Amino acid sequence: MDGPIAAYLNDHLGGAAYGSDLAKHVADRSAGTPMHDSLEAVASGIEVDRQTLSDFMDRTETAKNPIKQAVTWLGEKATRAGLALRSAGEEHFGLFLGLEALSLGVEGKACLWSVLQTLTDRYPELGTLDLPALEARARSQRETIEAARLTAARLAFAGESAG
Numbered sequence: 001m002d003g004p005i006a007a008y009l010n011d012h013l014g015g016a017a018y019g020s021d022l023a024k025h026v027a028d029r030s031a032g033t034p035m036h037d038s039l040e041a042v043a044s045g046i047e048v049d050r051q052t053l054s055d056f057m058d059r060t061e062t063a064k065n066p067i068k069q070a071v072t073w074l075g076e077k078a079t080r081a082g083l084a085l086r087s088a089g090e091e092h093f094g095l096f097l098g099l100e101a102l103s104l105g106v107e108g109k110a111c112l113w114s115v116l117q118t119l120t121d122r123y124p125e126l127g128t129l130d131l132p133a134l135e136a137r138a139r140s141q142r143e144t145i146e147a148a149r150l151t152a153a154r155l156a157f158a159g160e161s162a163g
Contacts, residue, residue, distance in 0.1 A: 001062040005123060009057055012112045014068040016050035019105040023047070026098040029091070033155075035148040042141050049109060049134065060125050092155035099149040106145055110138035 001009065023043035030036045057064060113135035120126045 001057075001060045001123065001125070005119070006062050007065075008112075008115075009053065009062055010065040010068050012109070013050070013053050013057065013064065015105060015108060016046070016053055017069060019102065019109065020047045020050045022098060022102050022105070026095065026102055029095045029098060030148070030152075033095075033151070035151055038144050039148055042144050045137060045141055046106070046109075049137070052129070052134065053112075056129060059128070092152055096149065096152035096156040099145055099152050103142060103145045103149055106138055106142045110135055110142065113138060 020043070023039070023046045027036065027039040027043040030039045054064075056062075113131050116123075116126050116129070117131045117135070120131070
């Protein structure tokens with residue numbers, strides 16, 4: 001695959017690497033809260049989805065753009081540092097901000113799978129992916145993240161207890 005579809009897949013592969021790292025970080029930050037186990041499961045699922053996209057690109061001989069990969073890696077590290085600075089001394093606020101960023105990223109991933117479903121006639125190799133299941137999993141991940149995000153908002157802004 002090449003041209004615009006390759007660029008699109010590369011954009012999402014970079015986003016997937018960013019999201020996978022951020023999801024692990026957010027899950028670690030949630031230790032000791034009721035949302036920890038569900039966020040650990042989401043982080044694992046996001047990594048599986050990243051690997052699915054990467055494997056698909058390998059199978060279809062879609063070139064991976066190392067510059068995009070490096071930029072997104074740096075972006076995730078900058079985001080993590082920014083979250084730490086913005087939430088210094090406010091652990092729940094940092095968790096909330098991380099969940100908000102993760103929620104947006106997972107919505108983008110759901111959009112990827114949705115778009116690819118509309119392109120299977122043009123790119124038959126997309127038929128090797130279970131795109132409806134991938135989209136459904138992304139939507140489920142987003143629901144889990146959204147519930148955690150709202151909990152984190154209450155902890156950060158209303159001072160409620162994590163227990």
